Amino acid sequence: MKTIFDRNTRGQLIDRIEQIDEYKKAEWGKMNVLQMLKHNTYWNGWILGKESHVYKQTFMGKIFGKLALKRMIRDEKPFDKNIPTSDQFKVKGQNGHLEPEKSKWISLIKEYENYHNPNFIHDFFGKMTEEQIGILVYKHTDHHLRQFGI
Template structure:
C-alpha cells in the first residue's frame, strides 16, 4: 500500500491535486470539487492534531470502527458512495483555489512528519502506527481524487 510518507506517493498526490480545476466534475457522490478539497483536509488535520471533532463517537460507531479499521489502510480501494462521517461532511460552497492551497499545505505538513514516531490516537478508530497513518492518508486522498477523475 502506498503511503503519503513515501516521497513518490507524496509527489503523485500533489500532481493529481494540481490536475483538479474549479470545473472538475465528480463521477460519483454529492460533493462539488471545492467541498471535496475541504473535506480532504479533515483527516490530515486530525492526524496533525489541528482538528478534534466536536462530536464524540457513539459506542456503536466505535464498535463499527474496530470492524472497519483495517480497511482504512489496506490495499483494497474504497467503494464508491461510502457514507461520510457526520462531522466531516461539507455542505456549504467553498472557494476552490483557497481550499486547494490549504490542502496542499496540509499534505506537505503531513509528509514532513515522516520521521515522527509517536502519534495521538484517532478519535474514532484509536491508535495507528506511523505506517498506517501514512497509508490511510494516501488511501483517503486517492479515493477522492478518483472521484473527480484524477
C-alpha cells in the same frame, strides 16, 4: 502498500491535486469540487492535529472499528464509491474559493513528511499505528481524487 509518508507518493498526490479545476464534476457522491477540497483540508487537519479537535472513538467504532480498518487497508484496492462519512466531515454550503483550498490541501499533504500527532484517535477506527494512518490517508486522498476523475 502506498503510504502518505513516502515522499514519491506525496509528490504524485500533489501532482493530481494540482489538476483540480472548477470544471471537474464528481463521478459519484454528492459533493461538488469545492466541497471535496474543503472536506479534505478539514480531514487532513484533523489527522495532523492542526486545530483543537476532540479525539474520541464512537461506540459503534469500538465494536466494529478495528475489523473495518483491517479490511480497508489490507491491500492496494481503492476505497469503494459512496462510503459513508462522519457528520463532522460533511461540508455544507458553497462558499469559498478553489485555489486557496487547493493550496491549503497541498500544504497539509506536505506536512506528513514530519507527522507527529500522538493524540490522534480516529472517530471510528480508534487508536491507529503510524503505518495504518499512512495507508489510510493515502487511500482517502486517492478516493477523492478518483471521485473527480483525477
